[in-house]
Amino acid sequence: xxxxxxxxxxxxxxxxxxxxxxxxxxxxxxxxxxxxxxxxxxxxxxxxxxxxxxxxxxxxxxxxxxxxxxxxxxxxxxxxxxxxxxxxxxxxxxxxxxxxxxxxxxxxxxxxxxxxxxxxxxxxxxxxxxxxxxxxxxxxxxxxxxxxxxxxxxxxxxxxxxxxxxxxxxxxxxxxxxxxxxxxxxxxxxxxxxxxxxxxxxxxxxxxxxxxxxxxxxxxxxxxxxxxxxxxxxxxxxxxxxxxxxxxxxxxxxxxxxxxxxxxxxxxxxxxxxxxxxxxxxx
Numbered sequence: 001x002x003x004x005x006x007x008x009x010x011x012x013x014x015x016x017x018x019x020x021x022x023x024x025x026x027x028x029x030x031x032x033x034x035x036x037x038x039x040x041x042x043x044x045x046x047x048x049x050x051x052x053x054x055x056x057x058x059x060x061x062x063x064x065x066x067x068x069x070x071x072x073x074x075x076x077x078x079x080x081x082x083x084x085x086x087x088x089x090x091x092x093x094x095x096x097x098x099x100x101x102x103x104x105x106x107x108x109x110x111x112x113x114x115x116x117x118x119x120x121x122x123x124x125x126x127x128x129x130x131x132x133x134x135x136x137x138x139x140x141x142x143x144x145x146x147x148x149x150x151x152x153x154x155x156x157x158x159x160x161x162x163x164x165x166x167x168x169x170x171x172x173x174x175x176x177x178x179x180x181x182x183x184x185x186x187x188x189x190x191x192x193x194x195x196x197x198x199x200x201x202x203x204x205x206x207x208x209x210x211x212x213x214x215x216x217x218x219x220x221x222x223x224x225x226x227x228x229x230x231x232x233x234x235x236x237x238x239x240x241x242x243x244x245x246x247x248x249x250x251x252x253x254x255x256x257x258x259x260x261x262x263x264x265x266x267x268x269x270x271x272x273x274x275x276x277x278x279x280x281x282x283x
Contacts, residue, residue, distance in 0.1 A: 023035060023038045
């Protein structure tokens with residue numbers, strides 16, 4: 001279908017011949033639902049664009065299919081609204097859409113009612129009357145058909161405009177939904193990146209706090225060891241002084257003992273000498 005597209009007067013569409021060929025193809029395939037749609041396009045495509053010969057606009061196809069896809073039958077809707085629309089148009093012109101008597105009967109009644117000076121209508125032969133009647137009926141039929149086509153064209157044009165507006169609104173809503181979805185996706189990505197960055201920062205701070213706590217614990221252990229070492233050193237110094245005092249005291253005691261020993265030794269020697277002298281003096 002894309003190869004058969006044409007552009008005429010700024011409107012993009014397809015030739016009517018192509019649609020008819022597809023209609024025969026669907027008829028051979030017995031695809032009756034599609035045949036009904038194609039017939040609708042062939043009929044109302046001409047009514048929508050009567051001045052574009054052998055041509056169907058793509059906009060009418062889109063509007064036609066949009067109504068069909070919603071479960072509506074645009075063909076039946078147009079036929080059902082035709083009489084109502086014509087009746088409304090007649091009422092606006094202070095008229096009424098109904099079955100009326102013949103033009104000749106109406107003319108006679110008007111002549112009698114108005115009272116024309118030349119009296120009754122002159123009698124005409126049967127062929128002339130039949131010809132006039134046929135011409136009058138043909139003119140009335142053509143005028144009615146033309147008016148009906150104009151009314152249907154206006155109705156279809158309005159429905160096409162409404163359908164195009166709905167399609168445009170749906171496209172706008174779809175674009176807006178896509179933009180909102182894209183914005184939400186970008187927002188979620190930014191939030192995800194921010195959360196990842198915050199998590200990394202928290203992990204980094206946690207690791208830094210753990211390192212600081214480990215260093216603090218090591219320093220406390222080193223300080224405790226140093227304090228214990230100082231206390232041990234003080235204890236050793238205290239024991240050293242005590243040992244020195246003991247040594248000094250022992251040396252003093254040894255010196256005193258040595259002095260006493262020398263004193264008593266001298267006394268003993270002297271006592272022994274006296275004893276020996278006494279023994280020598282005995283006879």
